[in-house]
Amino acid sequence: MAIARYLVCLVALFAASSLRADPETFRAFGGVPGLTRVVDSFMEELLADPRTRPFFESVDQQNLKRLLVEQFCAELQGGCTYTGRDMRSAHQGQGITMADFNALVEALQKAMAREGVPFRAQNKLLAKLAPMYRDIVER
Template identity: 45%
Template sequence: MRCLIMLVAALTLGGCTVQPAAPPPTDDTLYRTLGGQPGIERIVEGLLINIADDERIVSHFVDADIDRLFEKLVEQICVESGGPCEYTGDSMEDSHAGMDITEGDFNALVENLITAMTEEGVPVTAQNRLLKRLAPMRESIIYR
């Protein structure tokens, strides 16, 4: 749990350094630990439910095409976890342009993702591995 808290703090408090996106993993261990495609779909569904119930950030999603958002989040997590997917969505910069996502908004989304993974029984070590893969995207998302 301590490692998860440290990683969340690094993600949410701005402790991440700007890094280029790492190439997708060649090992599918994380993908399998997340439950493969069905597990990732459940995690993303849980994330979207959590967002819908989160007054802090739900306003950012009012006009979103939820079906497309679901599809692209599944693709993204699949790729970042070493799965056999291809991400076909827009860049993080383009998809968040004009949204003015704050650090607080980003933090709330990370909290909702952690909750969704926990509810799916994803081990903390696997949660940390996924969060570490997603962390470099932070700078492409906030204040756009």
């Protein structure tokens, strides 16, 4: 079973690489200025998509964008501190579905691509954010 052994090694390699701090990804985003551009595009995408617009059109967008930059920067270990509420209390009572959550992921993917973030760096940020579905999706 050489293939099975190879797969085990591959998985171990992934584990090692995903636990490491990752300043390279933060740089690939262009630091805080780059993240700010991504988040601006992200908000445009969220407001343009009828699936996500209802959740964002009546919030304080400037404040939310500031918090998103903080959060993304903190997740990428870029030296920021996220000052917003925790994910569960920030989303409670909005009835967010799995489809809503994925629509938001798609908006972020489009925004990152538009701002020229390399695909592998995009996925590293998404990997940090994806598990948050457990605190965000309600039904």
